[in-house]
Amino acid sequence: MAARLVASFTRQHSPAVRIRADLELPSGTLIFEDPPVHPIHRRVLSKLFTPRHVAALEPKIRDFCVRALDPLVGSGGFDFVADLGAQVPMRAIGLLLGIPESEQEGVRDLVDAALRTESGGTMTQEQVLVDSDAFGEYVDWHARNPSDDIISQLIRAEFVDETGTTRSLTRDEVVTYVTVLAGAGNETTGRLIGWAGKTLADHPDQRRELVEDHSLIPNTIEELLRFEPPGPFMCRYVTSDVEVLDATIPEGSVMMAILAAANRDERRYRDAERFDIHRPDIQHLGFGGGIHYCLGNALARLEGTVVLEEVLNRFPTWQVDTEAARLAPTSSVRGWESLPVTTP
């Protein structure tokens, strides 16, 4: 479809409120960019998401889960969001970027605050643009203390820009990339973890199967992303008239693609409204599609898998405290802000 990407959800992943706010965004905010600039910027970042980089994070993510969950054994309950969803993605991105553990919560809170909207409200430029100075400090520190984390690699990266010049990234561009990753990977993955807690509590028979057979967990993550996608929709401006089915969508229109609806399309999935960890051939749209397909998909999948394994190792059953559970008031990333559960 001939549609220029303007906004999706979160600061990078943001919906119609961001389109309505009509914002200027810094170069490097790749989810808002079009070719020819977008593939150049994406190539720079995608080198940092190689299978080797992502796999190297697994033991550290697992170690963090173990440290977070062990003290909760015997405590009678925990919160899937406060204890896991709000913690694990932040640690994973912190590890990837080289943000020290002591600073990670501050960074997450900054990003989350920028995503909060009053129901029906429109975002302001100030609200959308997370204060990237917070990341500037890390970038400057890494410029002085290079290692093999993403920030150091971005500082070293050389690429051919849209003018054909081989160059490295400016400091501001590095800050933008870092801000993009921190925004894109935190809340989305946190919501996936919340949905895992809720959906498996609603399907105790399938949860029991997972306790007995962890090899079912990766497909369960795919089914969760189909059934309860954390980013349920995305938006585009249409850059030239385009035919879709029998209609012409005129240039300049704003379109919203409801990924969550496509994920439950009965023409694609048998019993689409049923959660089924054994469902074959899941090709959900939870990570989008096309040139902006989620760059962090392997990391998100890894985090979801490790969290579920470690939760099920300790807590084969749990019950959601539905009185206390609360959905998050974010503009676009749908899921639980608080999901307290009781454990036997």
Ligand code: HEM
């Ligand atoms: C369950 C967790 C996640 C979900 C559901 C998710 C979903 C998505 C979706 C739907 C898009 C496409 C948006 C569009 O086309 O408008 C996207 C793009 C993106 N995601 Fe994710 N994401 C997740 C986790 C992550 C993580 C962990 C990272 C990185 C640390 C990340 C980084 C990105 C980036 C950089 C893009 C933009 C890619 C581009 O424009 O070329 N995401 N994500």
